[in-house]
Structures are given as C-alpha cells and as structure tokens.
Amino acid sequence: MNLHLSTKHNINDNADVKIKKIVDYFQKYDASTSGSIQCAVSDHEFNRDMVLWFCRDLIPFNFTNKPGMAAFFGKNLPGFSLASPATLSSAALNDVYLATVANVKEILADVKSFCIMFDGWMDRHRARPYLGLRASFVKDWSYHIVTLSCEVLPSHTADAVANHALKVLKQFVPDVKRVMLTSCHDGAANMKKPHSC
Secondary structure, rough: OHHHHHHHHHOOOOOHHHHHHHHHHHHOOOOOOOOOOOOOHHHHHHHHHHHHHHHHHHHHHHHHHOOOHHHHHHHOOOOOOOOOOHHHHHHHHHHHHHHHHHHHHHHOOOOOOEEEEEEEEEEEOOOOOOEEEEEEEEOOEEEEEEEEEEEEEOOHHHHHHHHHHHHHHHHHHEEEEEEEEEEEOOOOOOOOOOOOO
C-alpha cells in the first residue's frame, strides 16, 4: 500500500526513513563485500535476500516451486521453508524496488546530462501497450544505463509519451531543467513530434 501511495500518488508516510533502512540493509550485498555474512535472519529477510538473488540473476520467482531447489534448501537450510512466488512478489519485491529506486536517484543526483532511450511495444498475450524508458550517461569516466520505467501506457500519442517521460524523469530528477537531455528513439511520427515541457 505504501509503495502504491508513494509511486502513484506521491503520498509518503515517513517514506524516507523506511527507504533508508531498506537501502542500508541491501548495501551489505554490495559487490565490494567480501566473505560471507553469518547471521540468523527472519523469514522476511530470507525472502528479501532471495528476491535480490533472483532479480540479480534474472531467475523467475516460480523457481521456488521446482523440486531441485526444494531439495537443496531442505537439505542445506532445513529451518527455512521456501516462500511461494506470490509471497516473494507481494512482499519482498517491494523492498528491492524501493532500494533500487533510491540507488538510481542517488546515482543521477549529480549527473549533468543524459540520453533518454524509448522502447514501445505491444504485449502479444494481453494486447497491452508498454513503454520503457532508460537513461544512459557517463559518470566517473564509465558508461552507465539505468532503467527508469517500464509501464503500460494506454495511449502512445506524442503528447502522452512526452507527458509520461516528464513524469518519470521528475521522480528521479526533481529539477529536470538543470539536466541537459537528449533522446534516442525510432523514427515514428509520435516520437518525432515537437513537444514543449
């Protein structure tokens, strides 16, 4: 509920404190961390760790239903019962999402210019129109790409795409006018039409 209120309606109930706790928790999994972390964790933390693992390695959540994984965890971690895919996606995934958004905001905080990349497509299964937005930029002499949004956008008109892009950008860069923006997209008419922000 808090995630929905925060992302869709910009209503935050002490959200900064909650996000900081989540980010601090995930920072112990930074690539620079050496050795293993030895501690007893709650079921929620275990599920959170599993979601982070699955997200990093692009493993579908239904892997927890596979007999091989159940046997492995049953033998090596008999005290934990594997969460269902629904549990992972409804609870722990929100924490990973909030930590990732906070991390992207921090990365973009001092970026002076970036390129917004657009990708629109139609889902063949349910015929839903998606629009993905990514930002590419150079920071500390390294090239980076971050995904800002991938959402159903019912209308792909020029104005709808431009307004959606501006709304998403403002979530990550509150003062969009301080950043030099370029764009990368196909040559469709709705992408080439001028729009004033």
